[in-house]
Amino acid sequence: MTDALSLTAVPPGLWRETIGGLGRRGGLPLSLFAAAGPDGFPEVRCLAETGDGLMLAVCPALDGAVPSVADVVPALHWDEREARDLHGVVFTGHWPHRPLVHHPADLAEWTTPVTGDDVHQVAVGPIHAGVIESGHFRFHCVGERILHIDVRLFHTHRGLEHAAEGLAPDEALPVVRRACGACAVANSVAFADAVEQATGRFPDDATRRARTVLVELERVYNHANDIGAMCAGVGLAPGAMVFAHAKERAQRIIHDLTGHRFMFGAVAVGGSGLSIGADAAAGARGALAALGRDMAAAWRALLFDASLRDRVAGAGVLPHDEALRLGVVGPAARASGVGRDLREDAPRLWYPGFRAVLPAEPVGDVAARMEARAVELAQSLALLDDLLAGAVTPGSVTTVDSGGRHGAGRVESARGGTTCVVELEAGTVRRVHLRTASYANWPAVARAATGAILPDFPLVNKSFELCYACVDR
């Protein structure tokens, strides 16, 4: 077992060095949030990779303030803004504070000032002309050229994390899962992993295999959807239609296997109730193989579509160093040449010998993000082909140690690494924090679209295809 979570108390004076210096020591900060400490006073917690396992660093907010690390770890910029808005923790040195979850009416309070000759603003949303979730984008442009984008999400903040507090883990699971439909499995598994780690339990082989099947099925229908969405973004109907069809086929297979198109209820805390007979597994395996062949053929057709290549090549470039700086995850990171994939080291799931795949030319443009989906689709279908070779049986968990109060779960969702940190108290959830891949990647959308022309923004946005709901949790 390689996923022990070490708890480290850090005094405010050492906070910047502890978190900001992680990169130098081969570590990586993953998420930062505020919570009530054992004595009821607020504290800030940061989950990080240290190079030899996971660390939960805790810093008390003396007088309600903690030193900011957003300047040295830009990936935690949103986390600090959210912690301030939701928990009132002040981050000393984080200036100016622009509200993220709060929506002040005054533009100057939350937008970046952009001035100069002929600079104008174009505001889009939160209500769009199509069926799109609520998000407001304020473009600062000269002509058609985008200089800067201010993104305002959280229009449908539901307080799910707060709603889960005080509930038993199996009651809290449906609440956390509700964060997002398209990432329901990844979020559920991350929560279940975190709870099991906090209670000193470890899933057995059957549970790990069952959860891996679900996570990979979710990736297949999401990636099919995302490739189709990019085609729709440039008005290429044949690509959009064939991948919409593929997504529907995938979801029907999923429905047959789990009884729900989004696999709601298929993940449980402390075991797995998923049971797929050998016949059903063989049937799904055949259907997925056929789907894979059709998608591969459709993808080859798209590779030779000159009008599509013309739009996606070179559009919305996210450079490699920017992807690293912003802590981008998932296919978007791999398209920029960041070869990280949580599946390479996932002891609580079933990925023996897994290696991340990157697009042939990971230059960070829309074409690379599109190709990242295509190569991962083939990889996921191969994994499923192996996992569904036999029946999927119900599983349980084994107790390995006495556990602690805290647990962390990490799952590579279709959009990238999703992190869930749980604190338990007397068998109930005291604090749960869910940081999804969409949360990690939204700032990168604004970065990638900077310098693009306005009519290319929908395409750049769709090449990340992030959830709003995963953020507005």
Add this chain to the structure above:
Amino acid sequence: MTGREAATLGVQLAGLALAPLLAGGVQSVKARLQGRVGSGPLQPYRELRRLWGRSAVEPIGAGPVYRAAPAVVGAALALCVLVVPVATVGAGWPAGHDLLVVIGLLALARVAMALSAWDTGGGFGMMGASRDLSFAAVGEALLVAVALVASIPAGTTDLRAMWAASSGPEVWAEPRHWCGALAMGLVVVLETGRQPIDNPDTHLELTMIHEGPLLEYAGRDLAVLQWAAAARHWVVLVLAAGLFLPHPSEIAGGLAALALGVIALVVALGVAETWHAKMRLLRVPPILLAGTALALLGVVSWAAGGGA
């Protein structure tokens, strides 16, 4: 008015009512090609009926320019439909049948829409209008170049004479005609606002061109503007079929050839829109310029051949 003139006038008046069928036809062809059933070519009529029954709301602070735009655009396009003849004869009314009048009326409609966007100051309206005008700066040069190359055999821009001069098989022996036909293809895509230049079906506000200013309108005003967009289809498709597709000079055969030509162009638009993704916005002006150059090449080839 002779019987033949009355017959062609009847077709032109019918064009006012038939125009939405063309837009619906393109949508229908697209749906079939994309594996959808689609809502049929009559869908634009249902849309118009639905919109006509609704009250118009206007943005706060909208002025007379905004209010006048649907009437100006609708009237300009109605006049266009009546100015463009459907055969080598046409009713002799004061508006005449001059191609330059058609170009002027299309420009008038464009300006009225741009001014309406300016009046309300809506972001998407302004954005769409500014793109439309940017394209028009090149697109109108293209239109005039096509008018020039098409008017050569008749020696006039009277469309009835141009209709007659472009009939029969001989005209296809001239490179001038081929150059003009290709350039006219670009005019058709530009003026109908279809892919790869514009996407009439999009819900992505940031990519809109012709749809942008329309976002500010509702009810009857929107119905008029949607009809005008359909009428644009009629005007440019009839022009393209009459000037650059094979047709005989006599009336009955000419009308039949025109009907077939327009249907062929509707199908071609549907195929092009399915087959080709929307172009990157900044690529459009160079392509329009290339079309203009092609039309001018046609003129040069005619002059080089002795101007016969």
